[in-house]
Amino acid sequence: xxxxxxxxxxxxxxxxxxxxxxxxxxxxxxxxxxxxxxxxxxxxxxxxxxxxxxxxxxxxxxxxxxxxxxxxxxxxxxxxxxxxxxxxxxxxxxxxxxxxxxxxxxxxxxxxxxxxxxxxxxxxxxxxxxxxxxxxxxxxxxxxxxxxxxxxxxxxxxxxxxxxxxxxxxxxxxxxxxxxxxxxxxxxxxxxxxxxxxxxxxxxxxxxxxxxxxxxxxxxxxxxxxxxxxxxxxxxxxxxxxxxxxxxxxxxxxxxxxxxxxxxxxxxxxxxxxxxxxxxxxxxxxxxxxxxxxxxxxxxxxxxxxxxxxxxxxxxxxxxxxxxxxxxxxxxxxxxxxxxxxxxxxxxxxxxxxxxxxxxxxxxxxxxxxxxxxxxxxxxxxxx
Numbered sequence: 001x002x003x004x005x006x007x008x009x010x011x012x013x014x015x016x017x018x019x020x021x022x023x024x025x026x027x028x029x030x031x032x033x034x035x036x037x038x039x040x041x042x043x044x045x046x047x048x049x050x051x052x053x054x055x056x057x058x059x060x061x062x063x064x065x066x067x068x069x070x071x072x073x074x075x076x077x078x079x080x081x082x083x084x085x086x087x088x089x090x091x092x093x094x095x096x097x098x099x100x101x102x103x104x105x106x107x108x109x110x111x112x113x114x115x116x117x118x119x120x121x122x123x124x125x126x127x128x129x130x131x132x133x134x135x136x137x138x139x140x141x142x143x144x145x146x147x148x149x150x151x152x153x154x155x156x157x158x159x160x161x162x163x164x165x166x167x168x169x170x171x172x173x174x175x176x177x178x179x180x181x182x183x184x185x186x187x188x189x190x191x192x193x194x195x196x197x198x199x200x201x202x203x204x205x206x207x208x209x210x211x212x213x214x215x216x217x218x219x220x221x222x223x224x225x226x227x228x229x230x231x232x233x234x235x236x237x238x239x240x241x242x243x244x245x246x247x248x249x250x251x252x253x254x255x256x257x258x259x260x261x262x263x264x265x266x267x268x269x270x271x272x273x274x275x276x277x278x279x280x281x282x283x284x285x286x287x288x289x290x291x292x293x294x295x296x297x298x299x300x301x302x303x304x305x306x307x308x309x310x311x312x313x314x315x316x317x318x319x320x321x322x323x324x325x326x327x328x329x330x331x332x333x334x335x336x337x338x339x340x341x342x343x344x345x346x347x348x349x350x351x352x353x354x355x356x357x358x359x360x361x362x363x364x365x366x367x368x369x370x371x372x373x374x375x376x377x378x379x380x381x382x383x384x
Contacts, residue, residue, distance in 0.1 A: 079146040079153065082119070086132030089125065103129075119150075130157050134166070144170045151180045159187050168192055176255045185251075194219040198327075199335055200350040201342040206323075213284060214325060220352035222252055222329060227356050235292045238354075239263075239276055242292075256283045266311045275308050286322040287312050290329065297333035297351060299341040306347050323347070329354045 089106075092098045103125050110120040134157055135141045144167050145153050152173055160166040172191070173183050197220040202211040226245045232238050242249045243262055250257055260278040267273075277290040289312055291305050305326045312324045326349040338351045 075149065076142065076146040078119075079150055080138070080142060082128045082150065083132050083135065083138060083141050083146075085125070086128030086130070087138075089129045090132050093129075127154050127157065134163075140167075144174075148173045149180070152178070152183050155180055155184055155187075159184070165192060182251065189223050189225075191219070194221065194223075198350040198352040199333070199338040199342070200348070201345055202348050202350070205346060205348040210284065210322065214348065214350070217254055217256070217281070217284065218327060218350040218352060219254070222352055222354045224249070224252065224354055224356055229356065232356070233294055235276070235294050238292050238294055242277070253279075256281050257288070258282060260287070266308070266315065268311060273308065273311065275312070278312070281325075284322060284325065285320075287316060287324040288327055289324060290327045293328065293330040295331055297328070297330040297338060297341075299337065301328055301330070302341045302345060302349060302351075305349060306345060309347050309349075326350070327352065 089098075089103065092102070093100075104122055107120055107122045107125055110125075111117075114120065131145075131153065135145055145156075148170055156166050156169060160169055169183065169187060169192070172178070172186070178186065196215045196218075198215075198218040199220070200215065200218065202214045205211075206214060224242070226248045227238075227241050232241070239262060246259060250259065258280045260280055261275075262277050264275040264278045265272060266275065275289055276292045279288040279290065280286070281288050289305065289308050291301065291308070293301060305328055309324045309326050317324060324347075326347060328349065328351045330351065330353060333351060333353055342349060342351070
C-alpha cells in the first residue's frame with residue numbers, strides 16, 4: 001500500500017515572495033525603531049585662556065558694528081539712487097519737455113520690472129524729483145540727507161524750505177536718532193529757535209568745551225504741550241504732571257538726560273531739604289538739579305538752587321563727575337533781572353521758561369528716552 005505524502009498541518013508554507021515581503025516589513029520596523037533625533041554633543045569643558053572673555057567681547061562688538069554699517073550703507077545707497085532718479089526726471093522735464101504724466105507711466109514700468117521692490121509709486125517718484133530739486137548738490141546729499149531715513153527726508157522736503165535749516169535738522173536727527181514723528185514735532189515747535197537760548201552763566205563757570213555743550217543742551221522755552229490746557233498755579237502740581245508724562249518730559253529735555261529721582265531728600269545740619277527733580281546727563285557727565293517754579297522768576301530762586309547744587313556736589317557727586325549744573329524752570333522771567341542774579345555766581349546755572357503751548361499732539365509711539373541702568377553703565381565704562 002502506498003503511503004500518503006506527509007502533510008504539514010501547522011500551516012501553509014511561505015513562498016519566496018511572501019518571505020521577501022516579511023523581511024522588508026521587519027527591516028522597515030527595525031529601521032523605525034532605530035530612528036531617533038541625534039542632538040549635537042556639547043563641547044567638552046575646556047580651560048579658556050585668561051584673555052578669551054575680552055577677545056569674545058571685541059569680536060561681538062565688531063560684528064554689531066559691521067552690521068550697523070551695512071544697514072547704514074544700504075540706506076545711503078537707496079537715498080542716493082532716489083536722488084539720481086529724481087535728477088534724471090528733472091532733466092528730462094526741463095530739457096526735453098516731458099510732461100508730468102510721464103511719471104505715471106514710469107511708475108507702472110518700474111513696478112513691473114522690479115515687482116519685489118517698493119518705492120516706485122507715483123507719489124514716491126514725485127518726491128524723488130522734489131528731493132533732487134531741493135538738494136541740488138549730490139555731495140551734500142551724501143554727507144547729510146543720505147544719513148537719515150527716506151521718510152524723514154520726505155518730511156523735511158515739505159516742512160523746511162531753507163537749505164541751511166534743513167541741514168541743521170538733518171544733523172540733529174542723525175545725532176539724536178529721531179523717528180519721523182519726533183522730527184515732525186521738533187520742527188513744529190521750532191526747536192532751532194529755542195535751543196541754546198536759556199539765560200545762563202555757563203561761559204563764566206564751565207571750561208570752554210563744556211560751556212558750549214551745555215548751551216546747546218539747554219533751551220528756552222520748554223514746551224509742555226502734554227500738561228493739558230488747565231492753568232497750573234502750584235509747583236507740586238507741575239511736578240506731578242511732569243512725572244506722570246516722564247517720557248514726553250525727557251523728550252523735551254533732550255538727548256542724554258537720565259532720571260534719578262523726584263523730591264530727593266537731603267539732610268543738612270539736622271534740617272531736611274528736597275530737590276524737585278534730579279537728573280544725570282550722560283554727555284556732560286554731571287548731575288543736573290531741576291527746580292520748578294509756577295510763577296515769575298525772583299533772585300531768591302538762584303540762592304535756593306545754588307544750595308541744592310552744593311549739597312549734591314558734596315553728598316552725591318563722584319570724583320569722576322563734573323560739577324553739578326542747575327536748571328531753573330519758571331513760568332515767566334525778566335532777562336535783565338536774571339542776568340544780574342546770575343552775575344558773580346560760581347555755579348553753572350541756566351534759567352528758562354516753560355509753556356503749555358498747544359500744538360499738535362506729541363507723538364505717542366516714542367522710543368523710550370530714559371536710559372536704562374545698563375546703558376548708563378556702558379556710557380560710564382566707555383569713558384573710564
